[in-house]
Amino acid sequence: MGRLIKYLIYLIIIAALGLISYAYLGPWFGVDFSPAQSEITLPVVLDAN
Secondary structure, eight states: OHHHHHHHHHHHHHHHHHHHHHHHHGGGGTOOOSOOOOOOOOOOOOOOO
16 A cells, blocks of 8 residues: 555656646747737726716
């Protein structure tokens, strides 16, 4: 049982390192993490009474 927990901890550490590496090295491999941008305009009516 202890060996299973040890392997599970190793797997979690390797997965976290892989995710961090993907986040930092992704743009070098053509992955774009920026959100899609679009301009939104809404009219505002002010009631000055």
